[in-house]
Amino acid sequence: MNKQQARHVVVVGTQWGDEGKGKLVDWLTERASGVVRFQGGHNAGHTLVIHGVKTALHLIPSGIMRPGVRCYIGNGVVLSADKLLEEIEGLEKAGVEVRSRLRVSEACPLILPFHAALDIAREAAREHAGTEKIGTTGRGIGPAYEDKIARRALRVQDLKHPARFAEKLRDLLALHNHVLTEVLGSRQLAFPPALQAYVSDGAIAFQPVYDEAMRHAQWLEPMIADVSRELNDAHAQGQNLLFEGAQGTLLDVDHGTYPFVTSSNCVAGNAAAGSGVGPGLLHYVLGITKAYCTRVGGGPFPTELAWDVPNTPGWHMSTVGAERGTTTGRYRRCGWFDAALLKRSAQVNGLSGLCITKLDVLDGLSELKLCVGYRLHGETIDILPLGADDIAACEPIYETLPGWSQSTVGVTQYQALPPEAQAYLQRIESVCGVPIHMISTSPDRDHTILIRDPFQP
Numbered sequence: 001m002n003k004q005q006a007r008h009v010v011v012v013g014t015q016w017g018d019e020g021k022g023k024l025v026d027w028l029t030e031r032a033s034g035v036v037r038f039q040g041g042h043n044a045g046h047t048l049v050i051h052g053v054k055t056a057l058h059l060i061p062s063g064i065m066r067p068g069v070r071c072y073i074g075n076g077v078v079l080s081a082d083k084l085l086e087e088i089e090g091l092e093k094a095g096v097e098v099r100s101r102l103r104v105s106e107a108c109p110l111i112l113p114f115h116a117a118l119d120i121a122r123e124a125a126r127e128h129a130g131t132e133k134i135g136t137t138g139r140g141i142g143p144a145y146e147d148k149i150a151r152r153a154l155r156v157q158d159l160k161h162p163a164r165f166a167e168k169l170r171d172l173l174a175l176h177n178h179v180l181t182e183v184l185g186s187r188q189l190a191f192p193p194a195l196q197a198y199v200s201d202g203a204i205a206f207q208p209v210y211d212e213a214m215r216h217a218q219w220l221e222p223m224i225a226d227v228s229r230e231l232n233d234a235h236a237q238g239q240n241l242l243f244e245g246a247q248g249t250l251l252d253v254d255h256g257t258y259p260f261v262t263s264s265n266c267v268a269g270n271a272a273a274g275s276g277v278g279p280g281l282l283h284y285v286l287g288i289t290k291a292y293c294t295r296v297g298g299g300p301f302p303t304e305l306a307w308d309v310p311n312t313p314g315w316h317m318s319t320v321g322a323e324r325g326t327t328t329g330r331y332r333r334c335g336w337f338d339a340a341l342l343k344r345s346a347q348v349n350g351l352s353g354l355c356i357t358k359l360d361v362l363d364g365l366s367e368l369k370l371c372v373g374y375r376l377h378g379e380t381i382d383i384l385p386l387g388a389d390d391i392a393a394c395e396p397i398y399e400t401l402p403g404w405s406q407s408t409v410g411v412t413q414y415q416a417l418p419p420e421a422q423a424y425l426q427r428i429e430s431v432c433g434v435p436i437h438m439i440s441t442s443p444d445r446d447h448t449i450l451i452r453d454p455f456q457p
Contacts, residue, residue, distance in 0.1 A: 004238035008277075009284045009454045010268045013248030014345035016257075016295040017266075018323075018332060019288040020357035020440060025062040025244045027445050028286075031455040033239035034070040035063030036231065038274030039264040040246030041078040041111055041141045042087075059084050061244050064091065064098060070234075072227050075107035076264065076274020078144040079156060081216035083111075104220065105227035105276075109153035112169075112213070114176045114204040115140030117195055121184040138192075142263040147172070156224055159217035166210055177203040228276025235281055240455055243271040243282070249345040250384075257388045260299025268349040284454045287351040287434065289342060291359045291424075292317050294332040300392035302384075303335035303371045313365055321361040336398070338371040339431035344384040346434045353437030353452060356425060359417075360410075360441045365403040368424060371396040372431050401427060411441045414449050 009028065013019040029035055042058040057064070059079070061071040073079065088098045120138045147153040152172060158165045180186040180202060187202030198208050234241060245266055250256045252266040264270070272279040294317075295301050305314030307323070314334045317323065323332035345351070362368060373382040374394035385391055404418035411417055417425075417439075429436050439449040 006235045006238045006240055007283050007455050007457065008235070008241040008243065008281050009286060010243040010245065010271045010282050011286050011288060012245040012266065012268050012349055014250075014287040014289045014342055014349070014351070014354075015248045015293055015338075016250045016299075016301075017246075017248035018294055018296065019248060019290050020355075020443075021244065021246075021288045022057060022062045023440060023443060023445060024286070024288055024355055024357070024438065024448075025242060026065055027448055028242055028454065029063040029066045029069050031240055031453070032063065032069065032242040034072060034231070034234055035061035035242045035244055036072040036074055036227075036271070036275050037061050037077050037244050037246065038074040038271045039076040039266060040262065041139065041144065042080050042083040043139050043141045043247070043262070058087060060087050060091070060098070060102065063242065063244075064096060064101065067097070069101065071102050072225075072231065072275070073102070073104045073108060074227050074275035075105040076270060077105070077108050078111050078141055078148070078264075079104065079108040080111040080139070081156075081159075081220055082212070083139075085216065085219065099223060102223050103225040103227055103230060104156060104223045106155065106157035106224050107227075108156045109144055109148040110155060110158075110213075111140045111144045112154065112172075113140075113195055113198040113209055114173060114180070115143040115147070117180060117186065117191060117199070117204055118143040118176060118184075120191060120195075121180055121186050121189055124189055125184050143176075145263040156220070159213060159220065160224075162214060162217075165213060169210055169213075170206060173204060173206055173209075180204070231275055231277050235277070243275065245271070249287075249349060250341065252348070255344070255348045255386070257299045257391055258386075260297065260388055268351075284352045285349050286437070286454050287342075287345060287349060287354050289345075289354050289356055290337075291356050291362050292321075292337050293335045293341070294321075294323055295335075296330050296332050300388050300394075301333055301335055302341070302374060302391065302394045302396045303338045303369075304333055305335045307331070307334040316365060317361060320363075321358055336369040336371055336396075337428065338384070338396070339428060340371055340373050340382055340396075341384045342428075342432045342434075343382065346432055347383075351434045353454065354429075354432070354434050355438035355440065356428070356436055357440040359421060359425075359439055360408045362403065362421075362424075363407050363409070364405060368401045368403050369398040370401060370424075370427060370431070372399055373397040399427070408441050410444070410447045412447065412449055414439070414451060417449075
């Protein structure tokens with residue numbers, strides 16, 4: 001008998017995050033043995049709705065809600081052990097068994113209290129100087145990645161060696177406390193309550209950070225693993241894997257609206273580097289795309305609408321779509337679907353297919369606008385340029401399509417969609433050059449139209 005051929009799928013957001021990746025990953029895990037997070041940190045927010053019950057995840061892969069599915073946190077993730085424990089305990093209270101199914105790469109860089117302090121102090125400094133804030137979550141993600149790239153990060157594996165950990169921690173605190181107190185003026189800042197236990201005269205104290213890390217080491221130790229080895233073993237055994245991206249392509253540090261981006265690579269190619277599998281094992285790339293556009297935080301947004309003006313399309317998207325961030329609670333900016341933006345995402349991710357989410361939010365709009373290109377510096381272009389300055393200067397070129405009045409909520413068959421909704425989807429396919437293989441018609445797991453199964457060759 002021939003061994004089953006493993007097939008692996010990468011799920012990425014194609015806009016600025018918040019596209020609905022969590023639901024689709026959860027839904028697809030029915031066909032997978034394992035789910036892998038490969039970048040980002042607890043700045044991610046994936047909301048799942050299963051039989052009407054809502055669950056928010058930040059670090060743990062969305063596959064955790066499926067009994068028997070193994071979940072992996074790859075080396076590309078920056079890890080807050082404190083937040084991971086908090087998330088585990090919350091799931092356990094809800095009756096979800098976690099610890100025996102969760103594997104954490106020993107190569108993950110750790111997020112420690114001074115990283116969050118730096119994040120908050122920098123945004124405060126930008127605000128004080130009258131400079132537009134980046135819009136970070138203030139959770140230390142960027143500073144943790146900086147330590148990684150500078151080759152000074154404390155990693156999960158260091159938790160197993162207390163003396164080594166202490167020595168490295170003292171060196172890091174000397175560096176970062178100097179920046180906090182002498183450059184960023186942290187003595188004048190009111191840090192949030194979660195950080196105050198570590199702060200003394202604007203600096204982060206050694207002992208509380210060290211003591212907490214050693215406590216974390218004890219409960220984390222059974223879950224620490226060589227994730228790269230385990231993933232490659234799973235492949236050899238014919239097990240399907242799902243790689244779950246966080247944030248979105250336009251927040252990628254290389255390919256996004258720089259500098260208004262996150263600190264990691266959110267594109268599909270990073271699934272290999274961020275988990276320790278070869279790129280040849282990434283068989284299919286699914287791009288998750290809202291039926292309109294949203295963005296949290298600062299930065300350019302060519303198709304942005306006034307989301308806070310009642311009875312306008314932007315207000316409709318915001319209210320019907322319940323557009324508030326899972327992690328921050330901030331209102332998301334809303335705008336028309338940007339097909340020229342999606343062209344850029346399709347290129348840098350090598351998309352195999354699209355999943356359109358929140359189609360039902362557009363129910364009741366009499367007409368829809370679709371951005372198919374831009375006017376930029378007197379020229380017409382059909383793809384999103386690189387960098388915030390040029391993107392901010394883009395004037396969108398719109399096509400207008402008829403909307404629909406019928407409800408699409410809960411529809412699970414493509415032919416049951418209103419003809420106008422089908423025409424809208426077909427036009428998106430045509431402009432973006434990527435086939436639509438899945439459509440989501442509500443937050444619920446089961447309200448999904450499957451046109452092509454990514455796990456089928």
